[in-house]
Amino acid sequence: MKDFDLVIRNGTIVTSSDIFSGDIGIKRGEIKELGRNLSERAEDVYDAKGKYIFPGGIDAHTHLDMPFGGTFSSDDFNTGTKAAAIGGTTTIVDFAVQPQGKTLNETIEMWREKADGNACIDYGLHLAITQMNDKTREEIPQVIRDGYSSFKVFMIYEGMMVDDLTFMEVLDIASENNGLISVHAENPFVIDYFTKKLLESGKTAPKYHEISRPAYCEGEATNRAISLAKMTNAPLYVVHCSCEESASEIKKAREEGFPIMGETCPQYLLLSRDNYEEEGFNGAKYVMSPPLRDKKNWNYLWKALNDGVLQTVATDHCPFFMKQKRMGLDDFTKIPNGAPGIELRMALMYSYGVDKGNISIEKFVQLTSTNVAKIFGLYPKKGSIVVGGDADLMIFDPEKKVKISKDILHENVDYTPYEELELKGYPVATFSRGELIAEDGEYIGSENRGEFIKRSGPKII
Ligand SMILES: [Zn+2]
Incomplete structure (x- = not known):
């Protein structure tokens, strides 16, 4: 009996704080040893010479099989997690959104039915709370104990949005029970006002989507969300910051010592409002x-x-086929909101972050994996390369050049917003709990092997 089921040898191992060359010894899905010359003690060997070995990516913001505007996002938990795996992501945290009239436990049941037995990588669920009542109050502490330790509130979208009172109560109850609240921050009154004006003057094209919700609309809502968190002594995580107007509010609150955290997405770092000017109805891709x-x-x-x-x-x-986007051909408000990105996050952040000199390689690991694991209660099982942690690893070729095209991707959708962008560096293999699940752009793992992960409370960073 050998010491390891698998040794990944000769790679350059990169964590959130270190770079070193060595071997990784894996047994029953966990990292058992980091060292040199471990190969002889292994049943199986994978040679990572010339490659980086990163902790597998963790994407804490996905919407698979998500109902929106009378349709569903086009990747389900099977297709979406396969695309994620090929792109070097080994864990997702998706949003279960409470339908009106349903309890949180009923919501969990609905989303577990979508995910269990379908997902190919490990997954957790955030709960988006859309209504507050005695039942919700009672369920919040219970679902946190069950491993659903993070929540979301939407400040916009009919049927999902909550008012400040409900928001404050979610902050208060969840934080008292060691839960974390995240927020989609935009001001619905601003959006309604501008939308009405635009539509009345015949401005219906996709580009008016952006004009109907200016950066101040996000900044104001972010400020209000942070103020409510301050008053309830709750930590807060602001999702998808797109601009200075929102990120600067987080900066200010952090400087004052408040536990406010935030996320951005590759699209806000690499694409711009200019994309809405693309010919025909193509601007809808970016709605x-x-x-x-x-x-x-x-x-x-x-x-x-x-x-x-x-x-x-x-x-x-949150992908939609162009035929779904065309629901809004004559009215930008009817275009389903969302775009694909699950497969390219790691490669985009490496190429445009590390390779272009915008971030260090350790920062890349922090942003795409380690910090995410800490904030969402997955660390140190996920998010690092450490003895005792899951062997979730991305093998990455820093020299591999790729020109992005939808034809090389596996997301279940007919476009990518990143078409024709050039990449230097691309994932070449992905291990999840020690199993080689993706190699050279193909999913090769067993079907439906993903496991639900119970998460603990947040680490504030
Ligand atoms: Zn979202």
């Missing part, structure tokens, strides 16, 4: 909320990541 912003925000967001104002990069993966 998401918050919308793409002026390019001037890119530098601010990279700096916010570097300075620790924002701690994570997620995708907000």
